[in-house]
Amino acid sequence: MKITVFNGSPRHRESNTHFMLKEFLKGVKDAGAKFENIFLVKKEIRPCLGCFDCWFKTPGKCIIKDDMDELLSKFLSSDIVVFATPIYIDNLTGIMKNFMDRLIPVIDPRFERDEIGECRHKKRFEKYPKIVVISNCGYPEQSHFQVLRLLFKRVARNLHSEIIAEIYRGGGWLLKTSLVSKKLVLDYKKLLRKAGREIVKNLSLSEKTISELKKPIISVDEFIEFANKGCDKLLSRIKI
Numbered sequence: 001m002k003i004t005v006f007n008g009s010p011r012h013r014e015s016n017t018h019f020m021l022k023e024f025l026k027g028v029k030d031a032g033a034k035f036e037n038i039f040l041v042k043k044e045i046r047p048c049l050g051c052f053d054c055w056f057k058t059p060g061k062c063i064i065k066d067d068m069d070e071l072l073s074k075f076l077s078s079d080i081v082v083f084a085t086p087i088y089i090d091n092l093t094g095i096m097k098n099f100m101d102r103l104i105p106v107i108d109p110r111f112e113r114d115e116i117g118e119c120r121h122k123k124r125f126e127k128y129p130k131i132v133v134i135s136n137c138g139y140p141e142q143s144h145f146q147v148l149r150l151l152f153k154r155v156a157r158n159l160h161s162e163i164i165a166e167i168y169r170g171g172g173w174l175l176k177t178s179l180v181s182k183k184l185v186l187d188y189k190k191l192l193r194k195a196g197r198e199i200v201k202n203l204s205l206s207e208k209t210i211s212e213l214k215k216p217i218i219s220v221d222e223f224i225e226f227a228n229k230g231c232d233k234l235l236s237r238i239k240i
């Protein structure tokens with residue numbers, strides 16, 4: 001089994017997204033799967049030109065010469081792809097969006113009806129990778145992932161794929177602060193490793209793992225108090 005991670009955070013190895021991925025991938029490795037962890041920020045991915053040449057002139061191939069050619073092969077040769085992104089303005093990052101727009105060569109321009117009668121483009125290939133979504137955001141609640149949840153459901157439909165797991169961490173940045181106990185951080189890391197193993201073994205997460213992953217790490221009131229103190233501290237350092 002081959003798993004490819006596409007990390008859409010601009011913060012590279014410092015990202016909270018990477019903090020989560022490192023543990024998830026340890027689990028993937030323990031369960032015996034091969035993986036590649038790609039930082040999209042380190043790749044040259046120019047915006048889609050909207051020319052549709054990848055459909056009607058050079059079918060399956062984009063005319064832009066950048067790193068996307070290599071990334072498309074990695075995408076298509078994977079059994080599972082992980083779309084990993086922090087929440088930016090209730091959505092995925094621009095880096096991830098650019099990457100996803102450039103995935104259109106993998107589908108055929110012709111139309112069909114899906115299982116529920118809704119229109120979509122046909123497959124270009126027999127098999128597409130299954131999808132795992134991993135995200136974290138600044139706010140503490142799960143509700144901030146509403147847009148991502150719906151977006152990836154739609155994307156999976158259009159890519160003839162399926163979502164096999166979604167791991168969303170509200171208040172992701174707290175994992176690196178003193179507010180959260182070391183034990184809680186260690187337990188959460190352990191849970192991410194368990195999720196990685198379950199994905200490789202079962203292509204899904206158990207109900208128990210899903211519910212544990214969703215648990216808040218602190219209350220909203222604690223969050224507001226702690227976060228505001230942090231903001232005040234940083235703001236007080238500004239020299240006028």
Ligand SMILES: Cc1cc2nc3c(=O)[nH]c(=O)nc-3n(C[C@H](O)[C@H](O)[C@H](O)COP(=O)(O)O)c2cc1C
Pocket residue numbers: 009010011014015016017018085086087088089090091136137138139140144172173
């Ligand atoms: C431009 C920008 C927009 C953001 N928008 C949101 C948002 O809508 N909701 C939210 O909860 N956090 C938002 N955040 C906070 C990030 O999701 C948060 O800092 C996250 O931990 C960053 O993850 P990373 O370290 O993996 O890049 C935003 C951050 C930036 C820089």
